[in-house]
Amino acid sequence: MYCGAQFEAGALTVDHVQPRMRGGDRSGGNLVTACEACNARKAGLRLADFLRADAEARRNFFLFAAPHVWPRTLRALAEELARR
Numbered sequence: 001m002y003c004g005a006q007f008e009a010g011a012l013t014v015d016h017v018q019p020r021m022r023g024g025d026r027s028g029g030n031l032v033t034a035c036e037a038c039n040a041r042k043a044g045l046r047l048a049d050f051l052r053a054d055a056e057a058r059r060n061f062f063l064f065a066a067p068h069v070w071p072r073t074l075r076a077l078a079e080e081l082a083r084r
């Protein structure tokens with residue numbers, strides 16, 4: 001979802017868009033697939049901070065993930081990215 005590369009399903013991890021430690025739940029709109037490298041880079045970062053630091057991940061996220069992510073999560077993310 002973040003680097004845009006293609007992987008076998010077995011090589012993917014489930015990423016919580018809003019990390020669980022920050023209140024994200026396991027509902028479908030909060031879950032996307034990410035390769036292990038991206039998931040490790042994102043770790044417990046706020047999504048906005050992760051995407052702000054990585055232009056490619058930002059582009060891929062809005063291209064591929066946005067249709068599957070809860071609208072409220074996207075709204076909060078857009079607001080946060082616009083703020084700084």
Ligand SMILES: [Zn+2]
Binds near residue numbers: 001002005036038039
């Ligand atoms: Zn990746």
